[in-house]
Amino acid sequence: MKFILMMHAPRGTGDYAIFNWPPEDLKAHSNFMKRLNEDLRSAGELVSVEGLTPPGQARLVRAGKGDAPEITDGPFAEAKEFLAGFWIVDVESAERAYAIAGRASTAPGPGGTPLNMSIEVREVMFSGSP
Amino acid sequence: MQSTGEHLLRELAPQVLGAVVRRFGDFSAAEDAVQEALTAAAMQWRDAGVPDNPRAWLIHVAGRRMSDHLRAELARRRRETALVMEAPPDEQVVPALDARTEDPAEQDDTLILLFMCCHSALTRSSAIALTLRAVGGLTTGEIANAFLVPEATMAQRISRAKQSIKKAGLRFRMPTDSERAERLGAVLHVLYLVFNEGYASSAGPSLQRTDLSSEAMRLARAVHNLLPKDGEAAGLLALMLLTDARRTARTGPDGELIPLDEQDRSLWDRAAIAEGVALITETLSRGSIGAYQLQAAIAAVHGEAERAADTDWPQILALYGLLKHMSDNPMVALNHAIAAAMVHGPAAGLELLKSLDADTRLADNHRLDAVRAHLFEMAGDRDTAMAHYRAAANRTSSIPERDYLIMKAARLGAKPR
Numbered sequence: 019m020k021f022i023l024m025m026h027a028p029r030g031t032g033d034y035a036i037f038n039w040p041p042e043d044l045k046a047h048s049n050f051m052k053r054l055n056e057d058l059r060s061a062g063e064l065v066s067v068e069g070l071t072p073p074g075q076a077r078l079v080r081a082g083k084g085d086a087p088e089i090t091d092g093p094f095a096e097a098k099e100f101l102a103g104f105w106i107v108d109v110e111s112a113e114r115a116y117a118i119a120g121r122a123s124t125a126p127g128p129g130g131t132p133l134n135m136s137i138e139v140r141e142v143m144f145s146g147s148p
Numbered sequence: 149m150q151s152t153g154e155h156l157l158r159e160l161a162p163q164v165l166g167a168v169v170r171r172f173g174d175f176s177a178a179e180d181a182v183q184e185a186l187t188a189a190a191m192q193w194r195d196a197g198v199p200d201n202p203r204a205w206l207i208h209v210a211g212r213r214m215s216d217h218l219r220a221e222l223a224r225r226r227r228e229t230a231l232v233m234e235a236p237p238d239e240q241v242v243p244a245l246d247a248r249t250e251d252p253a254e255q256d257d258t259l260i261l262l263f264m265c266c267h268s269a270l271t272r273s274s275a276i277a278l279t280l281r282a283v284g285g286l287t288t289g290e291i292a293n294a295f296l297v298p299e300a301t302m303a304q305r306i307s308r309a310k311q312s313i314k315k316a317g318l319r320f321r322m323p324t325d326s327e328r329a330e331r332l333g334a335v336l337h338v339l340y341l342v343f344n345e346g347y348a349s350s351a352g353p354s355l356q357r358t359d360l361s362s363e364a365m366r367l368a369r370a371v372h373n374l375l376p377k378d379g380e381a382a383g384l385l386a387l388m389l390l391t392d393a394r395r396t397a398r399t400g401p402d403g404e405l406i407p408l409d410e411q412d413r414s415l416w417d418r419a420a421i422a423e424g425v426a427l428i429t430e431t432l433s434r435g436s437i438g439a440y441q442l443q444a445a446i447a448a449v450h451g452e453a454e455r456a457a458d459t460d461w462p463q464i465l466a467l468y469g470l471l472k473h474m475s476d477n478p479m480v481a482l483n484h485a486i487a488a489a490m491v492h493g494p495a496a497g498l499e500l501l502k503s504l505d506a507d508t509r510l511a512d513n514h515r516l517d518a519v520r521a522h523l524f525e526m527a528g529d530r531d532t533a534m535a536h537y538r539a540a541a542n543r544t545s546s547i548p549e550r551d552y553l554i555m556k557a558a559r560l561g562a563k564p565r
Contacts, residue, residue, distance in 0.1 A: 019545075020296075062274070062305025065297050108297045110273050112512070141545050145296040 020065065020108050020142035021115040025122060025135055027102035033072045034102065039128050046126045054122060058107060063118075069103035076100075099136070106142065115139050153193055156202060157186050158366075161285030164206040166257020169320045172214050175264070176310040179282050181213035182206070186285060256322060258283060259374050262367070263323055263331050265309070266338040269316035274309035275338050276345075281306055284363050294360050295345070332375075336384050336440065339368050343388050347395075361392055382431040383441030389424035390447035393417040405552040409456040421451040442471045461490040478507045482519050494527040514543035518553060525560065534560045 027034055036044065058064035082088040105122070109115050119137035127133040161182065168178040185206045199205040265279040280286045280294075292302035323331045346360025368385045375381050397415035400406055428444040446467045453459040468484040481504055489497025501520055510516045521536030534557045541553035 059300075060304055060308065062277070062301055062303075062308050064304075065301055108273075108295070108301065110271060143545050143550075144547055 019111065019115070020106060020145060021112070022140050022142060023105040023107065023115065023119045023122060024101055024138040024140070025103050025105075026099040026138065027135065028099055033074055037072075043126070043128050043130065046130060050125045051122075054118075054125075055105075058105070058118065063107045063109050063114075065106040065108050067103070067105045070101060073097075073100040112139075112141070115141075153198055154190070156198065157189055157206075158285035160203050160206055161186060162258040162261050162283045163203060164210055165282055166261060166320075167207050168210045168214060169261075170257070171211065172218070173320075174214075175313060175318075175320060177217050178210070178214060179310065181210040181217060183281070183287070184213050185210035187287070256374070258370055260320060260322055262335045262371065264313060264318055264320065266335040267313070267316065267318055267331070268334050269318065270309050270312045272338065272341060274305055274312060275334075276342055277302060277305045278309040279338055279367070280342065280363065284367060286363070332378065332381070335371065336368075336380055339364050339371070340384060340440070343368070343391075347391060361388070361395075364388065365392060379431050379434060379436050380438040380440050382427055383438055383444045386424045386428040386431065386444035387440055387447055389420045389427070390444060390451050393420035393424065393451060399548070403548055404555075405548045407552075408450065411456075413454065413456075416451070421448075424448060425451060437470070439471060439475050442467055442474070446471075459490075461487055465491045478504055478510050478513075479515065481507075482515055486519060486522070489523050489526060494523040497523045498527070512543060514540040514549070514553070517543065521553075521556070525556075530560050530563070533557075 027036075036047065039047070055064065055067050058067075076091075078090045079087050105118070107115060107118060109118070116139060119139050123135050123137050124132040125135065164185065165179060165182045168182055169175050172178055188209055189202070189206055193199070193202075261283050262279065265282050266275045270278065277291055277295075280291045281288060286294075288303050288306060289299045291306075292299040295302065343361050343364035346362070346364060365385070365388045368381070368388055372378075372381045372385045393416050394408075394411065396417075397411035397413065398406055424444065425448045428441060428448050431441055432445060446464055449460050449464050449467070465484070465487040468480065468487050471480050472484050481500070485497045485500040485504075488500055498520065501516065501523070504510055504516055517536045517540035521533045521540060524530075524533035524536060537553050537557035537560070541550050541557070544550050544553065
């Protein structure tokens with residue numbers, strides 16, 4: 019069973035708050051994520067993991083009147099949280115996907131306190147091969 | 149590679165692996181060596197033709213890879229420990245392998261490999277991957293494609309499976325009599341999961357991935373041939389034959405799902421049904437009935453009905469009654485309710501479904517809603533049926549199933565009142 023685990027981060031000012039963390043906290047956070055990814059990889063559960071650039075770089079695109087699409091900057095002022103990154107995992111059960119999400123949620127923040135991020139878990143309904 | 153050559157390679161894969169593991173012991177390294185030999189054979193045989201004794205050829209090549217591996221391993225250990233091995237080089241490296249073909253012990257190698265790969269120390273997904281590679285002779289890339297995951301992910305899963313085998317200290321030997329029933333149960337369960345993954349893939353755009361189903365059938369046939377007296381092994385093969393016989397009738401031109409009662413039965417594979425029916429009939433006559441045999445018997449009753457209206461529902465109801473006693477699977481209870489509705493009317497079925505509302509195993513499953521929708525439709529309660537079809541569509545993770553359920557609701561809504 020494939021699931022996407024979507025990690026949401028507070029929007030802040032368009033940058034991730036993590037950019038303002040002290041270096042040791044940043045390092046602890048990134049080491050936590052590396053270990054998590056390594057564990058998923060060696061278990062043969064990791065399909066892919068992707069981190070996204072900050073919401074300040076997001077563009078909204080829709081079909082324009084002419085040939086060119088209409089492209090606008092954020093600011094998506096109404097959104098409190100933004101997708102910061104996601105994992106796609108292939109696991110035996112929904113419970114296993116929830117357990118991974120639960121672990122990801124405890125990634126350390128400033129001062130080493132767990133961030134307790136909300137991770138949205140959705141089962142994949144369609145997969146295409148590249 | 150010609151398909152006959154490929155077939156031959158896959159047929160020989162477990163025998164070759166068995167011979168190499170017997171000789172060298174190290175299952176994990178032997179499995180890698182055999183994979184390399186299979187790849188080499190696929191390339192060389194295409195150009196130079198299949199050798200006279202393909203089995204001996206593969207064992208020889210795999211054995212050479214093993215010798216290389218052991219030599220490298222010895223060199224590494226020597227470097228690490230600075231110990232000079234006392235034994236002459238000839239004895240450190242195992243000589244060419246004997247290529248006996250008629251040894252009954254080697255006939256059993258496929259079974260021993262299945263017992264290892266499907267051991268309960270492995271997670272089911274690891275067991276499936278390792279079985280397809282070590283016993284089925286599929287490459288990691290082929291397995292990854294079948295399960296729609298990257299090859300690297302599948303490679304890790306296989307390597308994790310091998311680690312589990314090592315950690316659990318599993319030996320390359322036949323299980324003892326006392327272990328046997330449980331271990332065989334695990335083997336049959338893994339083959340059943342592979343078949344189902346191919347037949348009704350849990351997620352994805354297409355309803356059937358026949359390559360996995362046919363591989364599961366090939367392995368189930370091998371197990372049945374090796375253990376012709378085992379009722380459940382025969383039952384599983386019969387179940388697969390009878391289910392797969394309906395494959396072409398099960399989907400429409402756009403991949404849409406066609407339920408059993410609406411299928412064009414002239415599309416059913418009559419030869420497969422005849423083989424399945426004969427197999428299950430013979431097996432049931434021997435007593436000691438198991439869950440696969442009962443499921444096969446139910447599939448046989450469906451297979452024997454010329455038209456949906458000819459279905460012997462009282463017999464199916466009786467068989468589901470037996471199955472319900474044997475297994476605590478809520479899916480069995482669902483099917484039992486459908487059979488009850490077909491025999492005694494929809495109210496009887498709906499009454500039986502009530503006991504499943506509290507079953508947490510069905511909490512996120514779409515089938516309870518789908519069955520309820522179907523029974524309310526039978527009872528003529530169109531609005532309630534539509535609501536349950538839509539609820540079921542929201543819960544399924546299969547696109548063809550979702551489309552089928554949405555269409556059912558839409559058709560009910562469009563009917564003149």
